[in-house]
Amino acid sequence: MRSERDDLPEFQAGPAGEEWEVWSPGAAGDDRYALVDLVNRVLDRGVVITGDVTISVAGVDLVYLGLNAVLTSVSTARRSLGRRVGQEPLPREGGGAEG
Amino acid sequence: MTVYAYCVRRAGDPPPEAAVRGIGGAEVYLRESGTIGVWLSELDATPEPAAEHLLAHDTVVRAALRSRTPLPLRFGAAFADEAAAFAALTAREGELREALARVDGRAEMAVTLLWDADRERERLLAERTDLRPPAGTPAGGRAYLEARRRAHALESALRDRAGALLDAVSGRLSAADSTALEARTVLPRPGVAGTLAHLVRREHLFTYRELAERAGEGLAGVMVRVSGPWAPYSFV
Numbered sequence: 001m002r003s004e005r006d007d008l009p010e011f012q013a014g015p016a017g018e019e020w021e022v023w024s025p026g027a028a029g030d031d032r033y034a035l036v037d038l039v040n041r042v043l044d045r046g047v048v049i050t051g052d053v054t055i056s057v058a059g060v061d062l063v064y065l066g067l068n069a070v071l072t073s074v075s076t077a078r079r080s081l082g083r084r085v086g087q088e089p090l091p092r093e094g095g096g097a098e099g
Numbered sequence: 100m101t102v103y104a105y106c107v108r109r110a111g112d113p114p115p116e117a118a119v120r121g122i123g124g125a126e127v128y129l130r131e132s133g134t135i136g137v138w139l140s141e142l143d144a145t146p147e148p149a150a151e152h153l154l155a156h157d158t159v160v161r162a163a164l165r166s167r168t169p170l171p172l173r174f175g176a177a178f179a180d181e182a183a184a185f186a187a188l189t190a191r192e193g194e195l196r197e198a199l200a201r202v203d204g205r206a207e208m209a210v211t212l213l214w215d216a217d218r219e220r221e222r223l224l225a226e227r228t229d230l231r232p233p234a235g236t237p238a239g240g241r242a243y244l245e246a247r248r249r250a251h252a253l254e255s256a257l258r259d260r261a262g263a264l265l266d267a268v269s270g271r272l273s274a275a276d277s278t279a280l281e282a283r284t285v286l287p288r289p290g291v292a293g294t295l296a297h298l299v300r301r302e303h304l305f306t307y308r309e310l311a312e313r314a315g316e317g318l319a320g321v322m323v324r325v326s327g328p329w330a331p332y333s334f335v
Contacts, residue, residue, distance in 0.1 A: 035150075037209060037326045042153045045332035046173035047107065047195070049187040 101142050102184050104176040105159040106169035106330065107195050108136040119162045122146050122155045127162075132185045135192055138163060139184065145177040160330045168202045170195060171330040198335050205279075205298045206328035208307050210272070210314065212264055212292040213322040216257065219292075222320065223256050230256065261285050261292040264321055269295055271314045275307035276300050282333040292321060296333040304328055 103122060114129035115138055121127045125140035138159060146152045156174050163169040178184040188195065224230050230253050232246065262285055269281060272295070279297040287294060299307050308325060315323035 037211070037329075038157055039150075039153060041171075041329060041332035042157050042174045043148060044173075045335075046171040046330075047198070047335045048173050049104070049176055049191070 101145050101177045101179070102181050103140045103142045103146065104172050104178070104184050104188075105138045105140070105156060106163050106171050107188065107199070108138070108163060108167065108169045109196075109199055110134050110136045112136055112163075112169075113166045115159070115162060119159060120155070121159050122152050127159055130181055130185070132189060133192060134196055135188055137184065137188060138169075139181065142177070145175070148174060157330075164206060164328070164330045168199075168205055169330055170198050170202065170335050171332050201280075202298060202331040202334060205300050205331065206304060207296050207331045207333055208299050208304065208311070208327035209294060209296045209325065209329065209333075210268060210311050211294050211324045211326075212261070212268060212315075213290060213324060214261075214264075214292045214320055216286075216289065216292075219257055219260060219320060220253060223253060223260065227256065258285055264318060265293040265295060267318060268314045268323060272297060272307060272310050275310050276303040279303075279307075280334055296329075298331055298334045299328075301328075 103125075105121065105127065108129075110131040110133065115127040119127045121140035122142060123146070125142055127138050127140050129136055130139055131137075140159075153174060157171075160169060160171045176184075178187065230249055232249065265283055265285065269283075273279070276297070276299045279299045281298075282296045283293060285293045297307065304327070308327070311323065311325035314325075315321055
């Protein structure tokens with residue numbers, strides 16, 4: 001008996017059985033862009049469910065929030081905090097990815 | 100002790116293989132309630148957003164993606180125990196099931212349009228006389244306001260230019276999967292004209308990649324970089 005899962009298409013294989021991992025064509029230096037993609041997605045996208053939040057700003061300052069949200073990017077955190085604490089400014093980040 | 104959640108799946112979807120390891124090398128296991136399943140780990144504490152933890156989170160989500168498209172959770176979904184995790188999830192069970200149906204059989208692909216924004220500004224100034232200061236403009240309040248207006252117009256033109264480039268690339272990629280949903284950002288950060296994410300059917304992923312690698316051809320001043328497949332972070 002076939003299950004629903006048997007009918008699911010697998011990832012289409014690339015030439016010579018190429019593995020479908022995150023890739024970044026071109027020079028090796030492009031790896032940093034793949035990391036930015038990852039950070040933007042994991043920190044600033046995805047389903048948000050209730051949890052506690054720990055935010056690292058510029059890898060130095062930690063802000064702990066009991067919000068109905070989860071960790072987010074610095075830019076999103078600043079917007080979120082501004083709404084919740086009367087537009088009090090957060091420390092400026094020194095860099096890093098924003099979504 | 101904290102229970103950390105990586106992604107949501109349908110009840111009955113495959114559990115994580117034994118080799119799948121989560122944050123800090125923790126075991127990843129499946130728990131189900133009703134129509135929803137979730138991949139979890141027990142951690143000593145809520146993880147901080149260190150690079151290795153972000154990578155581990157996505158690695159677990161990616162392992163789920165191989166068998167069936169999950170709903171990736173944003174990093175940091177830590178709970179006191181499994182009951183608390185399921186209380187949060189089941190409160191939104193209907194919404195999560197709809198999202199699972201929307202992404203089923205698909206994965207997220209992404210392109211980033213890299214450019215030199217300063218060069219684009221110079222190009223716009225060369226093309227449009229209305230953006231350049233007139234010769235012999237005197238100093239003063241009116242001149243200041245005119246300069247402000249021109250600066251605003253220049254940034255607006257830059258945004259329009261980025262949008263036009265995104266439209267061009269999006270059009271070229273639509274041949275891979277005309278049903279793909281799209282999410283875009285315009286001028287999200289320095290050096291980036293914009294980003295596109297598409298929710299592409301699995302059987303069209305390789306075609307998408309081939310098209311994306313050629314999508315920048317003929318577009319002056321922009322480099323197109325493609326990545327994926329990702330779990331559908333941008334579509335949940």
